[in-house]
Amino acid sequence: MDALAEKETLVTLRGAGVTRGHRSLVRGVDLTLRRGEIVTLIGPNGSGKSTTAKMVTGVYRPTEGSVTRRPGIRIGYVPQKLSIDWTMPLNVERLMTLTGRHSASEIDAALEAVGATRLRKAAVQELSGGEFQRVLFARAMIRKPDLLVLDEPVQGVDFSGEVALYELVRSIRDSTQSGILMISHDLHVVMAETDTVICLNGHMCCTGTPSTVKRSPEYLKLFGERAAQTLAIYEHHHDHEHHDDGCVVGADEHGHQHEHEGHRHG
Numbered sequence: 001m002d003a004l005a006e007k008e009t010l011v012t013l014r015g016a017g018v019t020r021g022h023r024s025l026v027r028g029v030d031l032t033l034r035r036g037e038i039v040t041l042i043g044p045n046g047s048g049k050s051t052t053a054k055m056v057t058g059v060y061r062p063t064e065g066s067v068t069r070r071p072g073i074r075i076g077y078v079p080q081k082l083s084i085d086w087t088m089p090l091n092v093e094r095l096m097t098l099t100g101r102h103s104a105s106e107i108d109a110a111l112e113a114v115g116a117t118r119l120r121k122a123a124v125q126e127l128s129g130g131e132f133q134r135v136l137f138a139r140a141m142i143r144k145p146d147l148l149v150l151d152e153p154v155q156g157v158d159f160s161g162e163v164a165l166y167e168l169v170r171s172i173r174d175s176t177q178s179g180i181l182m183i184s185h186d187l188h189v190v191m192a193e194t195d196t197v198i199c200l201n202g203h204m205c206c207t208g209t210p211s212t213v214k215r216s217p218e219y220l221k222l223f224g225e226r227a228a229q230t231l232a233i234y235e236h237h238h239d240h241e242h243h244d245d246g247c248v249v250g251a252d253e254h255g256h257q258h259e260h261e262g263h264r265h266g
């Protein structure tokens with residue numbers, strides 16, 4: 001039995017779909033979320049990612065197929081956007097307690113887990129995009145969820161912030177062993193940090209590990225050029241090491257390094 005199959009199952013969707021009137025929002029979704037596993041939904045706008053996440057969290061009931069949640073499951077949700085009255089003064093500490101009472105030590109622990117301890121007294125209006133996302137993670141994690149659902153976690157975050165946030169998601173998974181469901185438009189960074197990718201386009205186009213999905217004809221058709229670029233990044237294998245200053249170990253005597261297209265290091 002493989003390692004993932006041994007982990008506790010949190011949510012299962014079988015042939016699940018939602019229809020409103022005569023319109024199908026998404027259909028035929030098969031998905032298993034397990035403790036300690038990161039699953040990512042990708043797909044173009046309107047492909048059913050949010051609808052699928054809403055079936056997972058229980059906001060939408062499936063109109064076909066089935067959704068099973070582990071009894072008593074706690075789900076933490078990090079929204080794409082948060083409706084905040086930006087004219088009201090609000091600091092991070094207060095934001096953490098808007099929807100529930102939490103002790104000072106619980107707030108400290110949640111902020112520490114996302115590397116945001118120093119932001120405790122900061123005004124929410126003054127946070128950068130990446131800092132705000134970290135605070136939203138902390139807010140979802142304070143309830144110690146079994147499953148964390150992240151809707152487009154890197155919106156408004158620059159490239160290096162994006163890499164750092166996905167690393168944070170992975171470290172949250174490692175330290176809490178919660179299950180994680182992410183929705184993302186981003187292809188390359190998110191796929192590198194994911195155990196299972198589900199590619200949607202009104203139905204399930206393909207699913208599997210990042211390396212199987214990236215080769216699937218449906219995925220390549222859906223994402224075209226961008227998918228090819230992702231592939232280039234994946235095909236770059238690390239065949240060298242770096243010095244602390246970033247230079248390649250064994251570069252020529254002039255310190256020249258070879259160009260690595262699409263190359264990056266976490």
Ligand SMILES: Nc1ncnc2c1ncn2[C@@H]1O[C@H](COP(=O)(O)OP(=O)(O)OP(=O)(O)O)[C@@H](O)[C@H]1O
Binds near residue numbers: 020025026043044048
């Ligand atoms: N409550 C609703 N009633 C009717 N149609 C809806 C409803 N919610 C979503 N839709 C439609 O269902 C389809 C799937 O929407 P969904 O929000 O799941 O897509 P998405 O993949 O998350 O899109 P995006 O990337 O733009 O956020 C879209 O065509 C959308 O317009």
